[in-house]
Amino acid sequence: MPELPEVQTVLDGLEAAVKDRIIADLEGYYPGTVRLSPGLPQSCFPRRFASFERRGKYMIIRLEGDLALIVHLRMTGKLVWDPSPGEILPHERARIILDADQAVHFIDIRTFGKIILCRTEEIAEYLPDLGPEPLSNEFDKAYLATALAKRKAPIKNALLDQSLVAGLGNIYVLELLYRAGIDPRREACGLSSLQLGRIVKHTKEVLAEALAANGTSVSDFRSIDDKTGEFQNFLRVYQKNECPRGHKIEVVKQAGRSSFFCPVCQK
Ligand SMILES: [Zn+2]
Numbered sequence: 001m002p003e004l005p006e007v008q009t010v011l012d013g014l015e016a017a018v019k020d021r022i023i024a025d026l027e028g029y030y031p032g033t034v035r036l037s038p039g040l041p042q043s044c045f046p047r048r049f050a051s052f053e054r055r056g057k058y059m060i061i062r063l064e065g066d067l068a069l070i071v072h073l074r075m076t077g078k079l080v081w082d083p084s085p086g087e088i089l090p091h092e093r094a095r096i097i098l099d100a101d102q103a104v105h106f107i108d109i110r111t112f113g114k115i116i117l118c119r120t121e122e123i124a125e126y127l128p129d130l131g132p133e134p135l136s137n138e139f140d141k142a143y144l145a146t147a148l149a150k151r152k153a154p155i156k157n158a159l160l161d162q163s164l165v166a167g168l169g170n171i172y173v174l175e176l177l178y179r180a181g182i183d184p185r186r187e188a189c190g191l192s193s194l195q196l197g198r199i200v201k202h203t204k205e206v207l208a209e210a211l212a213a214n215g216t217s218v219s220d221f222r223s224i225d226d227k228t229g230e231f232q233n234f235l236r237v238y239q240k241n242e243c244p245r246g247h248k249i250e251v252v253k254q255a256g257r258s259s260f261f262c263p264v265c266q267k
Contacts, residue, residue: 001074001076002073002215003169006215007058010079018049021049022049023096027097028093029092033094033108033111037118037119049063067118067119067120069096073108078107079106080104081103084102085101091107094106094115129162132165134166135207140200145196149189154187155191167207177202177261180198181267182195184254210229213233214231215229217231237260237262239260245264
């Protein structure tokens, strides 16, 4: 599932490919993939791209004339730029038609992904409650101490909660907890100030490294030009048998997801 580094990588690629271009049309090929805010004018296009932002795992693409596309890749969504599009592709759920007969395909095997077209003042209504960005200064030890003070849930589950911190998913939470030396099953409210500081530090570090590597391709993540990321080569516990120090990795289920951790390095 794309997390913050993968979404940012796709967004950066999209911006490079379509900046200053014009959307000629938006076509949906699967029920519910494309959602239009009620009461939008009959014809919203053609319309030029204005800006590209990310919030958590959401892409917010502003268009001229106060409209915006909110793109959520969810489990398996991909955006693929195509300079000479033809027939509808396998698993293509929607298509952003560009000027000059180019297109961006929205490919999504699992069909959970969404593209929402709304007015810019409606963007917040279409986003869930999102906590601070993990790479922002707002995400610090003091914030985490307050946010986790009454949480008895395991620290892993707490960090996956997008309303606590936006953009983390299974892979990066497991990797940052390994680096921080914290067992993912530990009760969130029981962590020391020192441990919270380590979580903040390693969250920022692992995300920065993954961004530099253009994300992690463990399943079908691809950037806009269909290239894989490289961070899978730097994973320390996720889908591993041994940690970097040679200890055997354990796997447990937490909230329906597999947690990989080292019982020796993580306490
Ligand atoms: Zn270990």
